[in-house]
Amino acid sequence: MESLKSIDNFKALQERLIADRDLATPTIVIPAGTCGQACGANDLIRITKRELLARELTEKIHLRITGCHGFCEMEPSILIEPQETFYPNVDPNNMVKIIEAVARGKVLEDLLFVDPETGERVEKKDQVPFFKNQVRTILSRNEKVDPIRIYNYIETGGYSSLAKVLVQGNPAWVIKEINASGIRGRGGAGFPTGVKWELLANQPDGRGKLLICNADEGDPGAYMDRGVLEGNPHGVIEGMLIGAFGTGATEGVIYVRNEYPLAIKHMIIALRQARELGLLGEDILGMEFPFDINLVKGAGAFVCGEETALIQSIEGKIGEPHQRPPFPVQKGIDGKPTAINNVETWANIPVIIERGAPEFAKTGTKNSSGTKIFSLVGKIKNTGLVEVPMGITIEEIVNGIGGGPAGKVKIKAVQTGGPSGGCIPARIFDLPVDYKSLTEAGSIMGSGGMIVLDENTCMVDVAKYFMNFLKDESCGKCFTCRKGTQRMYEILDDISKGKGTLTHLELLEELAHVVKDTAMCGLGQTAPNPVLSTLRYFHDEYIEHIENNHCPAGVCKELITYSINENCTGCLLCLEGCSEKAISGKKKKRHVIDPDKCIKCGVCKSICKFDAVDVM
Amino acid sequence: MINLSINGLDVSVEEGTTVLEAARFMGFPIPTLCHKDGLSPYGACRLCVVEIGEGPKTKLVSSCTYLAEEGLKVRTASSRVIRARKMILELLLASCPQSKTIQDLAAAHSIRQQRFRQEYEDCILCGLCVRMCEEQMMAKAIGFRGRGENRSIGMPFDIQSEVCRLCGACMYICPACQLRCTFTEPERAICGGCENLVPPCIEKDQFDDMMCYMEPCVACEIKKD
Numbered sequence: 001m002e003s004l005k006s007i008d009n010f011k012a013l014q015e016r017l018i019a020d021r022d023l024a025t026p027t028i029v030i031p032a033g034t035c036g037q038a039c040g041a042n043d044l045i046r047i048t049k050r051e052l053l054a055r056e057l058t059e060k061i062h063l064r065i066t067g068c069h070g071f072c073e074m075e076p077s078i079l080i081e082p083q084e085t086f087y088p089n090v091d092p093n094n095m096v097k098i099i100e101a102v103a104r105g106k107v108l109e110d111l112l113f114v115d116p117e118t119g120e121r122v123e124k125k126d127q128v129p130f131f132k133n134q135v136r137t138i139l140s141r142n143e144k145v146d147p148i149r150i151y152n153y154i155e156t157g158g159y160s161s162l163a164k165v166l167v168q169g170n171p172a173w174v175i176k177e178i179n180a181s182g183i184r185g186r187g188g189a190g191f192p193t194g195v196k197w198e199l200l201a202n203q204p205d206g207r208g209k210l211l212i213c214n215a216d217e218g219d220p221g222a223y224m225d226r227g228v229l230e231g232n233p234h235g236v237i238e239g240m241l242i243g244a245f246g247t248g249a250t251e252g253v254i255y256v257r258n259e260y261p262l263a264i265k266h267m268i269i270a271l272r273q274a275r276e277l278g279l280l281g282e283d284i285l286g287m288e289f290p291f292d293i294n295l296v297k298g299a300g301a302f303v304c305g306e307e308t309a310l311i312q313s314i315e316g317k318i319g320e321p322h323q324r325p326p327f328p329v330q331k332g333i334d335g336k337p338t339a340i341n342n343v344e345t346w347a348n349i350p351v352i353i354e355r356g357a358p359e360f361a362k363t364g365t366k367n368s369s370g371t372k373i374f375s376l377v378g379k380i381k382n383t384g385l386v387e388v389p390m391g392i393t394i395e396e397i398v399n400g401i402g403g404g405p406a407g408k409v410k411i412k413a414v415q416t417g418g419p420s421g422g423c424i425p426a427r428i429f430d431l432p433v434d435y436k437s438l439t440e441a442g443s444i445m446g447s448g449g450m451i452v453l454d455e456n457t458c459m460v461d462v463a464k465y466f467m468n469f470l471k472d473e474s475c476g477k478c479f480t481c482r483k484g485t486q487r488m489y490e491i492l493d494d495i496s497k498g499k500g501t502l503t504h505l506e507l508l509e510e511l512a513h514v515v516k517d518t519a520m521c522g523l524g525q526t527a528p529n530p531v532l533s534t535l536r537y538f539h540d541e542y543i544e545h546i547e548n549n550h551c552p553a554g555v556c557k558e559l560i561t562y563s564i565n566e567n568c569t570g571c572l573l574c575l576e577g578c579s580e581k582a583i584s585g586k587k588k589k590r591h592v593i594d595p596d597k598c599i600k601c602g603v604c605k606s607i608c609k610f611d612a613v614d615v616m
Numbered sequence: 617m618i619n620l621s622i623n624g625l626d627v628s629v630e631e632g633t634t635v636l637e638a639a640r641f642m643g644f645p646i647p648t649l650c651h652k653d654g655l656s657p658y659g660a661c662r663l664c665v666v667e668i669g670e671g672p673k674t675k676l677v678s679s680c681t682y683l684a685e686e687g688l689k690v691r692t693a694s695s696r697v698i699r700a701r702k703m704i705l706e707l708l709l710a711s712c713p714q715s716k717t718i719q720d721l722a723a724a725h726s727i728r729q730q731r732f733r734q735e736y737e738d739c740i741l742c743g744l745c746v747r748m749c750e751e752q753m754m755a756k757a758i759g760f761r762g763r764g765e766n767r768s769i770g771m772p773f774d775i776q777s778e779v780c781r782l783c784g785a786c787m788y789i790c791p792a793c794q795l796r797c798t799f800t801e802p803e804r805a806i807c808g809g810c811e812n813l814v815p816p817c818i819e820k821d822q823f824d825d826m827m828c829y830m831e832p833c834v835a836c837e838i839k840k841d
Contacts, residue, residue: 325685473764474763487707
């Protein structure tokens with residue numbers, strides 16, 4: 001790889017790459033992010049490579065392996081360019097057929113996506129309801145780019161924002177542009193990015209400044225940052241380069257959690273390529289602009305996503321938050337001024353520069369501009385990564401893009417913002433998704449986790465689950481956070497076992513408010529949110545547990561019993577499925593569950609075809 | 617000098633002063649468990665929380681770690697502070713009821729009951745011993761391990777550390793510790809220094825408790841009897 005010595009060099013390279021692009025040849029795009037690989041994308045890649053070689057089609061059909069496109073429910077999927085034909089849930093056995101069809105320019109009707117509402121086959125990807133209703137600014141890059149090929153990124157317009165900034169040559173312009181775009185931090189707190197950069201730029205320049213990309217994404221069920229890092233690592237690098245130019249930072253750190261091996265791999269390759277090409281290093285594009293990025297792997301602590309704990313972790317110390325002020329922007333890594341932004345924020349920066357701040361600010365609402373990626377998971381039909389403009393209602397995300405509940409049961413609530421977030425009940429789903437309204441509703445935007453809960457979910461159990469997570473993941477420094485989460489878990493556990501009293505409930509609320517008030521860092525201050533928001537919206541469910549020893553959703557094991565009703569046909573299926581041999585009965589006779597042996601695992605209910613198992 | 621107001625009184629302090637120091641200088645009592653002069657502030661026990669700010673945007677911060685800022689408005693005993701402090705003491709009492717220090721603090725804040733399931737733990741993880749060992753004894757023999765509910769203090773791998781001099785400073789400073797040097801039971805003696813001195817401290821009246829970090833020195837107590 002040649003090293004680029006000037007902006008003209010870069011532009012010449014980009015023009016050459018664009019001129020060499022071959023958009024007419026059919027290309028098989030296989031998304032192989034972590035989710036895709038888990039679903040078998042690697043098999044598809046292997047078969048495709050083998051077939052293309054065996055049939056000597058390498059000139060006629062191209063193959064591109066990309067990061068996740070977002071529709072996880074339909075993985076492994078395939079996209080055929082330039083027609084944008086979308087094949088969901090591809091069976092490896094059908095792969096050869098698809099390649100033959102692509103070679104002949106045909107479309108295999110019976111493998112196409114079926115619209116669940118109309119029952120019709122949909123060919124184009126953009127017509128699939130899941131994709132149609134999104135505004136995919138960041139995620140759409142994932143389809144176009146092979147994350148381990150920097151030329152691929154450059155030929156699709158990559159690094160032109162950096163060139164634009166370097167040609168302008170005015171750091172103050174960059175900050176003005178970011179400020180004007182109104183972008184706010186995508187990591188959860190929603191601090192205006194431009195303001196943060198301005199603070200960093202105004203710090204004295206004596207000891208060097210740092211930028212950090214926070215990729216320690218630990219929320220259960222959230223994987224937006226992984227999707228971006230795996231699919232478009234150069235987008236993050238470009239964002240950091242623009243940030244470095246604007247703020248005068250000379251060092252960058254990407255802090256990735258070790259649980260994301262593919263993201264780490266792609267990022268290491270991307271950094272190496274950028275360095276070889278002269279886009280990172282002492283003298284970037286001959287502009288006397290030094291900046292380099294290191295990758296630091298986290299060691300698995302949730303709290304290290306908190307910025308002061310993250311800095312401690314990078315410094316090699318125990319991951320514990322400390323008092324702010326001094327803020328990292330005044331005193332960060334090794335005492336140097338440091339600005340920390342989330343992966344998604346960095347990925348948005350090139351977009352802002354490319355489109356211009358006014359254009360960017362047109363998307364979203366007045367106070368929350370741009371798009372936000374959510375990971376939509378739980379009891380919903382279309383799980384996956386969705387990118388929507390800020391200010392869209394939860395209703396549109398859950399029932400529009402998400403396609404409604406996965407089963408027959410109605411959706412009860414959405415849990416947003418991870419363990420520090422709260423539950424939003426279905427009756428206020430017309431709530432717009434932005435920083436302010438979610439906070440007012442008792443939840444937070446967070447990094448973008450969205451867990452859909454249906455009527456079969458017990459809210460006490462949800463609160464208990466998150467409290468269990470937090471009592472393990474609290475760093476333990478603040479007494480109130482450490483002991484408070486343990487005690488809240490203890491009380492919730494008692495309630496879920498029918499041992500709770502109304503006094504417990506008062507104590508729980510009192511304790512939750514004190515923990516919120518007195519903890520030092522964001523983790524502790526938001527830790528009681530799952531409790532407070534479920535208490536606020538689902539108080540009657542708590543009362544039902546306490547006063548009637550009854551779990552309305554049939555989840556809390558101590559409060560439920562399984563029995564078999566008159567629908568039973570005596571098919572013996574549940575009897576054979578029961579691991580505890582708690583079910584007795586003869587063929588064509590109604591079966592009986594022995595409550596003493598039953599461990600309430602629910603296998604019988606899931607096996608039964610006649611709806612004959614009752615949970616009381 | 618930095619000017620701030622504590623409970624409505626204007627105070628001028630030097631830069632770098634914590635709110636706790638400023639408040640104590642003015643005579644406002646703020647209870648603490650994890651703070652000791654001479655050790656770096658840590659902010660673990662949260663007992664020293666004070667309310668800062670004005671209007672609807674007030675918040676609680678730990679005064680031991682929060683540096684005085686120009687124009688800061690501090691309240692050391694607002695109802696929100698008292699409510700938090702009482703709950704913290706109740707939590708402490710529920711976990712560590714044997715500690716005299718905690719009992720006294722709870723009594724002083726008129727805590728009459730605790731509503732949680734009673735536990736009997738020794739350590740409240742205030743970290744005083746860790747900082748004492750590192751900052752005053754220059755040993756770094758003990759440290760924190762684990763996180764969340766599995767957090768504990770100890771030596772690496774629970775093996776007696778080579779850098780530990782058995783000085784006993786960790787026990788001396790502990791607000792919750794039940795362990796004390798009991799010279800009379802050799803397995804619980806901390807360093808055995810009083811016996812190994814030449815001539816042994818317990819036989820001659822030469823050294824008195826000036827050689828011992830324990831207060832009172834058990835050997836000295838025995839002599840007095």
